[in-house]
Amino acid sequence: MKIRFSTPLCLVLLSSIAIVAPRAEAQTARFHTNLGDMDVILNPIAAPLTVANFINYINKGAYNNSVFHRSVSGFIIQAGGFQVVNHQLATIPQDAAVKNEYGISNTKGTIAMAKLGSDPNSATNQFFFNESDSNASNLNFQNGGFTVFGKIADAASLAVMDKIAAVPVPSPGPLASPFDQIPLLNWNGGNPTDANYVIILSVTLPDLPPVQPSVKPNGVVTASSFGGFTAAAPGSFIEIYGSNLATTRRGWTGTDFTGNNAPTSLDGVTVSIGGKAAFVNYVSPSQVNVQVPADVPTGAPAPVVVSFKGLDSDPVMLPIQSSAAGLLAPSSFSVFGKQYVVAVHSDSGDYVSNGNLPGFPEPALPGETLIFYGIGFGAVTPSTPIAGQVVSGLTSLASPLQFKIGTSTTQVVYSGLIPGLVGVYQFNVVVPADAPNGDLPVEVTLGSTVINQKLFLPVQK
Numbered sequence: 001m002k003i004r005f006s007t008p009l010c011l012v013l014l015s016s017i018a019i020v021a022p023r024a025e026a027q028t029a030r031f032h033t034n035l036g037d038m039d040v041i042l043n044p045i046a047a048p049l050t051v052a053n054f055i056n057y058i059n060k061g062a063y064n065n066s067v068f069h070r071s072v073s074g075f076i077i078q079a080g081g082f083q084v085v086n087h088q089l090a091t092i093p094q095d096a097a098v099k100n101e102y103g104i105s106n107t108k109g110t111i112a113m114a115k116l117g118s119d120p121n122s123a124t125n126q127f128f129f130n131e132s133d134s135n136a137s138n139l140n141f142q143n144g145g146f147t148v149f150g151k152i153a154d155a156a157s158l159a160v161m162d163k164i165a166a167v168p169v170p171s172p173g174p175l176a177s178p179f180d181q182i183p184l185l186n187w188n189g190g191n192p193t194d195a196n197y198v199i200i201l202s203v204t205l206p207d208l209p210p211v212q213p214s215v216k217p218n219g220v221v222t223a224s225s226f227g228g229f230t231a232a233a234p235g236s237f238i239e240i241y242g243s244n245l246a247t248t249r250r251g252w253t254g255t256d257f258t259g260n261n262a263p264t265s266l267d268g269v270t271v272s273i274g275g276k277a278a279f280v281n282y283v284s285p286s287q288v289n290v291q292v293p294a295d296v297p298t299g300a301p302a303p304v305v306v307s308f309k310g311l312d313s314d315p316v317m318l319p320i321q322s323s324a325a326g327l328l329a330p331s332s333f334s335v336f337g338k339q340y341v342v343a344v345h346s347d348s349g350d351y352v353s354n355g356n357l358p359g360f361p362e363p364a365l366p367g368e369t370l371i372f373y374g375i376g377f378g379a380v381t382p383s384t385p386i387a388g389q390v391v392s393g394l395t396s397l398a399s400p401l402q403f404k405i406g407t408s409t410t411q412v413v414y415s416g417l418i419p420g421l422v423g424v425y426q427f428n429v430v431v432p433a434d435a436p437n438g439d440l441p442v443e444v445t446l447g448s449t450v451i452n453q454k455l456f457l458p459v460q461k
Contacts, residue, residue: 027051027247028153029058032201035167036160039153040111044249047101047149050113050123052250054149057125058203062092068198070128071169071183075135077161078114078128081178084194089179094124102145105136109152109161112139120144131165164198205247213306213313215242220304220318223289226375227326227453231319234294235386235423236376238304239287242313245269245306246283260390262291262422268309274302274320279388279422291423294387298322323399325446328373329455333357341442341455344371346428354439354458363458366435369413370457372427377401377446380416391417399447401427405457406440408432435459 031038044051057063063080067089070078082089098113100120106112110130113123120143129152130139139146152158167183174192175182184196219241222229232238248267256263264270266280271290274297278290288306296302299322303315328342335356343352345362346369353360364370379386380395395416403410414428439456 027055028206029054029150030204030206032204033160033164034197034199034201035163038157038160040150040157041153042150043104043148046103047147048249049098050101050147050149053095053098053123054127055205055248056095057092058205061202062125063200063203065202066092066200068164068167068183068200069179070181071165071167072181073165073169074132076128076130077165077183078126079200080114080126084197084199087194092125097122097124100144101147101149102140104148106130106139106146106148107133107136107151109158110148111150111152112146112148115143115146117143123147129161129165131161167198210309210311211244212311213242213244213308215240215245215304215306215313215316217316220316222324222326223375225330226328227324227451229324229326229452231321231324232292233321233324233376233378234292234296234298235378236292236324237281237289237423238292238318239289240271240304240306240316241287242306243286244308245288245313246285246308249284251282251289252280257390260392262388262390264388270307272303272305272307273318291387292320294385296320323378323446323449324376325374325378325444325449325451326376326453327442327444327451327455329453338439338456339454340439341453341457342373343457346371352458354460363460364431364435366431366459366461367433369428369430372403372429373418374425374427375423377415377425384417386417387423390422391419393419397425397446400445402445403427403429404441404443404445405429405432405459406435408434431459437461 027042029040029042042051066079066083068077068079069082081092083092108130111127114126114128116122152161167185169181169183173180183198184192187196221239222232223237223239246267246269252263252266262279264277264279266283269280269283269288271278271280273292276293276296278293280290282289298320301317302320304318305315306313329339333340333342351357351360352364354363355361377397379398381398384391384395397415401412401415403412410432411430412427418424418426437460439458442455442457444451
């Protein structure tokens with residue numbers, strides 16, 4: 001029987017591990033321009049994807065020596081698309097577009113992303129400052145609304161914005177589109193020189209004095225979308241909550257890996273568990289997610305220590321046991337107080353649902369094969385690293401596994417790690433042919449231990 005792996009769902013699965021409703025913290029971006037400095041308070045709570053995108057450009061130096069290439073009096077000043085390179089205006093390379101996150105009104109002093117007029121999800125590197133509150137009625141409703149991701153921090157910075165907005169825009173100007181509305185300083189005709197441009201010399205994220213990372217008491221649990229247990233096992237993904245844990249907010253990407261090996265450091269954040277280097281999956285100021293190394297001893301609590309900028313948090317003890325298995329069942333699958341397990345129809349790749357998930361109306365059918373996902377299920381055969389390494393090839397759980405749907409024990413067609421991912425398990429399970437209609441309890445036993453999750457699966461003949 002061919003084993004089906006659902007790649008699109010695996011991507012959702014990884015995001016469930018890496019980003020579990022963390023609360024981001026504000027951060028200042030400082031614009032150093034040839035007309036003065038502007039401090040902007042970024043808002044990752046309202047626009048997390050947009051702020052992460054903007055910070056990525058900052059970290060690459062994309063905005064160094066960039067210009068305000070468009071100015072519309074009383075409306076906006078726009079930048080982020082072009083740099084001065086060898087006395088010429090060169091296009092700044094664009095990363096993939098970011099999803100529109102409009103939610104805050106475009107009032108005076110806000111910074112928002114520019115985008116194509118026909119596509120609300122087309123923002124890349126260009127941004128603009130809004131010059132007036134009166135523009136909100138236009139910017140808030142045009143093209144899905146423009147995503148505000150920050151606001152000028154103080155009166156001195158706002159004065160610099162107004163100073164830039166007051167720079168004349170020659171009409172007709174010396175340059176063709178997209179520079180036909182470019183503001184020019186002290187321009188007296190002819191081709192503009194570097195001295196005529198309004199230049200962003202750099203955008204920085206001002207460093208604050210290092211502050212000791214702090215982990216909350218009882219602030220370490222296994223991944224909440226997989227049970228959120230207070231004890232972990234080797235290979236478990238865990239969430240660490242606290243403060244001053246990082247200054248950036250992102251999950252690992254392919255570029256953070258060394259070959260097939262997952263990173264043990266992400267943006268300067270490292271974590272040790274029982275003195276072993278954990279694999280860092282996600283960082284933010286208030287939450288860090290890691291995978292427990294496979295060689296952490298079991299049977300006793302292990303100290304968890306977060307290190308950042310040369311400072312270590314005080315250790316928080318985490319019980320480590322041989323098993324801490326959990327199935328994927330995020331809070332989005334909790335309906336009217338009943339927690340449904342994530343299950344996928346193996347033939348279509350759609351979620352199993354009793355109609356409570358928009359767009360997925362199909363419950364499970366008796367006799368069909370479903371796909372479930374889990375973490376913390378332990379060793380596999382042939383021997384394969386269960387932590388810190390991308391899996392290749394099919395495996396089988398080393399410990400006996402039993403699924404029960406309703407009152408019937410089911411056939412498990414596949415139970416092992418998912419090729420191409422790190423430490424995530426897949427279970428292909430046949431719904432019992434005699435399963436009755438209704439929301440049936442799902443019980444999983446690993447070895448002799450029943451997994452501590454109360455889960456339901458909708459079944460309809």
